[in-house]
Amino acid sequence: MTPMRAKSAPPSTDMNDTSEAIVPDQTPSAKSHPAPQSGPVPQAAARPAEAKMQAKNVNFHYGTFKALHDISLEFPANKVTALIGPSGCGKSTFLRSLNRINDTIRGARIDGEITLDGEDILKMDVTSLRRRVGMVFQRPNPFPKSIFENVAYGIRVNGLASRSELPGIVEKSLRRAALWEEVKDKLQESANALSGGQQQRLCIARGLAVDPEVLLLDEPCSALDPIATAKIEDLLVAIKDQCTIVIVTHNMQQAARVADSTGFFLLGKLIEHDRTDVIFKNPSKKETEDYITGRFG
């Protein structure tokens, strides 16, 4: 089909906010083409800022099983990137390789390059990497300690602040995680007494206490009710001016709500990555369309 629209109208006259993502040819045959979307316009749209982290041609093996195929993806600074896809598609494996939690798995092997501010994370000291790139897991995992000690833990372990500075940092972290008002009168109580949603926000506060540059979240709301979920989503949007966020989620509405850009994984491959509104309004790959509309499989 002739790329009529693209030829005739300059982007500046376009009334539609998805215009930047329009590729000249959007016929069904182009949609079903399996190659990842290229072309300067959508990529520029999904990359408004300097990349904080960058994955280049990442392959990952669990023994003989290849879990990730040649993944290249940039995480722009101070943006939320969502990774979506069906179970087993490799999105969590990819997320976990961003702070090398997969290192401890026997038989796991990674190649390619992952950089943080241009520096190869595979060559970094893993402790300092994980201080800069924090992780929040699916199930809240507070330490069996007080609320205060949970948040202070990372600072103590890393020797990041003096004893007198601790209360201030704990308060600031709890405020950033939107939990302070609920716990300020019971900081010495056990973290286990908190509700699931509070525990998850506590874990986020614990992560934020060491001032990470990147926060990775692996389905952080899957065990939470809608109110707790909304609080976490609000806080992600609120903290992104101070760190770069990557979130794996099965909840597509969540990706739509919080993420600036969204990547769709399938069978270990990154099928499509674009601005979130483009992914949910007019994805260019048929596999993405089938998955987000629920017609998958």
Next chain:
Amino acid sequence: MRKFEEQFLVLNNALLEMGTMVAQSVHRGVVALVDRSPSPARHVMDDEIGIDEFDIRIDSMAATLIALEQPVASDMRLIVAAIKISTDLERMGDLAVSIAGRALSLMEKPSLSEPIDITPIAALVESMVLRSLDAFVRRDARIAMEVLTSDNGVDAMRAAIQRQVVEMMRRDPDSIERALDHLIAARSLERIGDHARNIAEGVIFLVRGVDVRHQPLPVG
């Protein structure tokens, strides 16, 4: 087929049924006018209620699908297009009623000595209506683009009829009322063409995810 897919199909088919009904009404209005025949005109009046009901039903189905399915991508575009297309179809139905009304009024008066031929504009507009529906059925943006380009022809034809009407009214004041009825009918046809154009734009949005409204027509 999964339940929500069935519901999207029901919505799609309701739009088609409504579209077919509207296309028939436009055709009957034109036949009533050209043949001075009351029966098709009354048929148009009777069908208007059904068309209005379709409009309400389609909007309600669309609202339900938004609430229950949180549609995205092409599903979302179908919902957005359906709400707009049903509004355009409903207005086309109203305009067909207006044409039928002019036809009934003209039937009560003698024919004009110099006939005003609305057949060419009616043929072009009817073909736009049918092609816009065809584009929707086939999800074919190319057919929809053709509808957009046809619109200019309709405007020119209506302008020609207007010139003829003005001239006639100047020459023969007795013809004013009948000439005006013809002009109103031509104007209604032109507006039906505009709505067909809107539907075509809706189809392009549905198929390509691109909004082509309020822009110069692309070349080629």
